[in-house]
Amino acid sequence: MEQKNKKPKGRFTSVAVRPTAADHSFNLVVDIFLMVLLVIIAVPLWSTITLSFRPNDYIGNNLQGMFLAPWQWSNAAYKALLGNAGFVLAFGNSVKILIGGVVTALLLTIPLAYVLSIHTLPGRRYLNLLIIIPYVFNVGMIPSYLLVTNLGLIDKLAAVFLPGAISTYNCLIMRSFFEGIPNELKESARIDGATEIQVLMLVILPLSKAIIMTIGLFYGVSFWNDFFHAMLYLNNNQLQPLPILLRNILMASGMNEYVEVSAFGDAPIAAIKAASVFMSAIPMVIAYPFIQKYFTKGTLLGSVKG
Amino acid sequence: MVQKSGTKQLIREIKRHRSVYVLLAVPFVYYIIFKYIPIFNGQIAFKDYMALDGVLGSSWIGFEHFRTFINSYYFVELLRNTLMYSFGKLIFSLPLAIILAIAIYESNRPHLRKIVQTLAYLPHFLSWVIMYGILLALLAPGDGILNDIIKMFGGKPIDFLTNTDAFPWIVILSDAWKEMGWSAIIFIAALMGIDPSLFEAALVEGANSWQRVRYITLPSIRPVILIVVLLRLGTILDAGFNQIFMLYSTPVLSVADIIDTWVYRQGLLEFQFGLATAVGLFKGVIGMFLILGSNRLVKRFGGNPLF
């Protein structure tokens, strides 16, 4: 709690120590690594951004396109995308799936991860096994499809997120963070007569904001971009979420018999594809800076096992 | 320990944790319905599945589908390619992600750190369709940037994307490129949990930055690294269908075809769902062995096991 307010002076601490040559070389290596990485990441991103603003009659290749002057940019792709007849509807459906999915997923994952993190729990080993088996044995599409059909979930938005509402991967990652929280805190609460639910609510959760948000983000991104389940389980045209719309756009040129007409007006297909990338990153771009605020050093007291 | 007292203790333990079972109830039911019913339906791996007869009504055919898969013409090659890609990615992408996380954590240039942290994950959202466009611009034999450079120095252009020697590297490196920042998020989150007082102690003892990373930072996030590695081993035969499916072409099939692409062509597109499920189970058995084995190793060396 303290660390939040106290701005560390040095990199980590208030203790002032003269940096050695090794420290300098370390800093140099870190900075060079990050800068090289920045370039490596920025190039494809920039190329995608410029591609999304490319006018229809532009004919240079992707490399030349990266140096297209901003005053020659065209926003036709974004206009076509946002003005698409189905866009508002699809966006709304996606938001519903996102919110419903993240809430459900966290409500299911947090208690499970917590229970699995209790070392003294009898049968813990088998419980862990129980959740790892379905993770390792992926029986594929049809067995799940049969289940969703039989549960009557076809044409329900919940069909998109329910089958993935507990991801074993996310759950076990969360478990390992919960395990990192010093045992003394939990034990002292238990000795004070707290039930496990209270321990979870009062001890664990306040210390785990960052990881819960991170896992929530992972869920959110996967639901937001889930194309496959939406394609399988949603027949009603009015329920189609954004990934279906985007996929239809992305694949459009591959399928159209009537290549002469396009719903895009004067936006080139490649630009639309590029612009649609940024649609899929929306929740991340909005949420991540917010979460980063919780990524302050020392906030997750003790992933460190003492 | 005597059996009787063991049972007693168990009962006591269960009583002590009874509120746990309240927390466990809903996720448990969820697992039964959404994870175990599909596994039950997975019996079609041993059946000649007929849609009209349903899962229970279809006739048993034993290990026929498994035999079809294992005896298929390209089986050995598929297995080799799959393992090559998944281990390749594990060996390249994962350490890179960890290094990136540590670099972001350790950098004392706040602006650089912030920019990298905000941008690094974005390539994750570039679909492979888009990535292919970028790779083509870089690597195309006719006018790719890299080949333009090679030609400038008088070399012969290389058909990176359709060359069996180059293709595996393209797959592994492009995966690292795209996913490194995304995978790093979880390690950054773990790093944020390190107790700063540990560093102070290290400083006082005169440790330099390299030593600090080696003796404090890395060990601190070891539990998370282990979990990630163990979980990746469990799905070791998933080598990244979407990526391969987008990048491969006929000339490189011998090094590009993986189990999942084979299943896609053979199983899904030809209504052989029993076969597809059987391959899923096959992959699961291998994954389970790896997980159990490595979990043992972890335990032996005093790590934090998966179970």
Next chain:
Amino acid sequence: MKRTCTVCIALVALLSLVSLPLFSQGTADQAKASGPTTIELWYGAAITEAGPPPADWVGFQIIKDKLNIDLKLTALPSNESDQDVKVQAAAAANNLPDLFMVRRDVLTRLVPQGLVAPVDDLYEKMPIRTAKHYDEVSRSHARFNGKTYGLADPGSINKNEGLLIRKDWLDKLGLSVPKTTDELLAVMRAFTFNDPDGNGKHDTYGYGAFQEINNYEAWPGRRLEPIFGAFGVDGTWNMTASNAGLNILKPEFFDAMSLLKQMADEGIIDPNWLAYKKDDFRAAWKQGRFGIMREQNAAFAAQANYAPFDKNFPNGEWIIIDPPTGPKGHASIGPYTAGFRIYAISAKAVKEGKKDKIAALLEWMASDEGYYLLGWGVEGVNYTKDANGIPVAANLPNPDLAFSAPGGQTVTQLRNMVFYNGDIELYARYPKYITATSKKEMSALDVLRVMQTKKWTPAVGSDTLPIPNADLKRFYEQGLSEFITGKRSLTRDNWNKWIDEFKSLGGQDWNDKGVAFAKENNLLN
């Protein structure tokens, strides 16, 4: 570990038992007896990116009032393999919709499962539609064991592609139109090495292509068929009665491969061709990268597609040429079949007594009312008719709702179910226009008509022949491409060895089955 395994298995077994009661097969909700009949239709969208008809589309009400049908629409995914996955998943759960579009390959798998109903008795219930849509070729397209299991509606127009060459490049280099494969090679070399665009850089190539493969145009696929046509081995199958069989087994195939290999080795085919996907290829000719290609009429000549080329090369001109003649006098643009789009009826729908309603719906679609409503929308809102009675997007109160504008495209999503490539459609689809920069008059319809006069190889029905299993298909494609890239060296010996291996892997069997099927169904010419 042993104990762990035992417990694992016990757990799985236990949980499976627990879950047993929760699991039951088949939840087909029975249609209510009274009120309108619900018909679920999974259609292939005409313009995939434009979104489905809105919930308040007038068509729904008309169909309800006239036919007492409650039409429930589902747009299939835009991508063929996604469509296959969706349809097959629904099939596996015995949950197919009443009426759905399906590819023939998939239909082949559904028929033995008993999931689709024969439609032979439907034709006489829909006289108008049958006259326009279903001839004998169409009926036999989806025929299995003597019964037709799907309504094969006219799809793409046949022979709608042509071999195109840059006339301006020929003129600049003082060359004439190549007539033989040797002349073609010479032109390709000149296009590659003699700087036809005069920019002083070596950035042009002779031939442009990408791998576009399907059942009847196996590797290297459609874009290179004119090369293989010069040796009489275009297409997967030879469909002549005298020489029926897989083309790959014919001796001439080796010669065609040698020519392609020569093109690749000399660098006169765009070296990117193996890496290109469709969009890259189409972008490449607009960038002036190559001077000879096989392209589709609308992809080449329709306004939006030609515009970038026109702007960048106002003096550029593509002309449609005859396919080059090979050493033995063969020449062909490629094989042609009749393109169909199959709509199948699920066995479930027939069981629920919906067959007549489906027939009524389809017949209504073929009536004038349905034809114009589904094809162009509402007259005066989405289209007007010109003097010749052809729907045009002019003189509309709100041009944004025109059938060709984004606002109006949603109401014509079902047009593939009513179109049969009639003249009205073609005129409406391919209007004449003046190009923006060079002020040329262009029409994709004129282009189409010229393309259709060129020499093609009749191969109707070759797309219905048996398909190889996935491993054999891979062996075929991988092997051929490795001969071209040089991973295998293309000598007679090597080739024969490879062919032998292909045969023993099931290639011979595939060949024999195909020939037998073709004979049985009278597909040979």
